[in-house]
Amino acid sequence: MAWKAIDRITPVVDREAGPVLSEAVREKIRSFFPRYETKRAALLPALHVVQDALGHVSWAAMVEIAELLEIPPSQVIDTITFYTHFWTHPKGRKVITVCRSISCEIMGGAAVLDAIKSHLGIDEHQTTADGRYSLRTEECLAGCDHAPCLLINEKLHKRVRPEDVARILEDEDNDRLDVPRSDLFDAPPETEGATGQATSGEAEAAVGSGSKQPQAEASG
Known part of the structure; x- marks a missing residue:
């Protein structure tokens, strides 16, 4: 019988044809x-x-x-x-991340997860046949005061009930953000003569505005 030695020490990364990064x-x-x-x-x-x-x-x-x-x-x-945010392999166009913290579990997070699995016909770490959704869970999404919650890509959906799942998943804009995550690293545009302090008029307007906008159930 012939034996073949395999080098398991030298790391090997398959190069794709041409550069990957544009x-x-x-x-x-x-x-x-x-x-x-x-x-x-x-x-x-x-x-x-x-x-x-x-x-x-x-x-x-x-x-x-x-x-x-x-x-x-x-x-x-x-x-x-x-970091669990990053993916090293292709995933669905939209990634659903269900929180499994204690707060979300107490408020019915497990039932929400079951509703998603039933609606999409997939389990955790799986992707739908059409490539639209991948499903995963996370220990905490930092939304304990809005439990149970979930992310669709980077958009947080708050106080989700099992009966909300179908409506949320059928919404084409369920992952829409006003600002892509990578753009948050962009430096703010410099304004000539800006001092970083509010003018007296701006301060008066801020003080005089006593109304508060109601918080939406889904935030980006």
């Missing part, structure tokens, strides 16, 4: 460099930009990010596997 994505990442003392400090914003552009961060993309930031690929891999 020049526009690379330029977006480079735009972060002046804000930090080192390029490595721009790793998290870079990961958000790549995931926004590609839908996930493949192993090949991690290597290209490492090259841009002049760091070992292992540092990119360590970071991306630490």
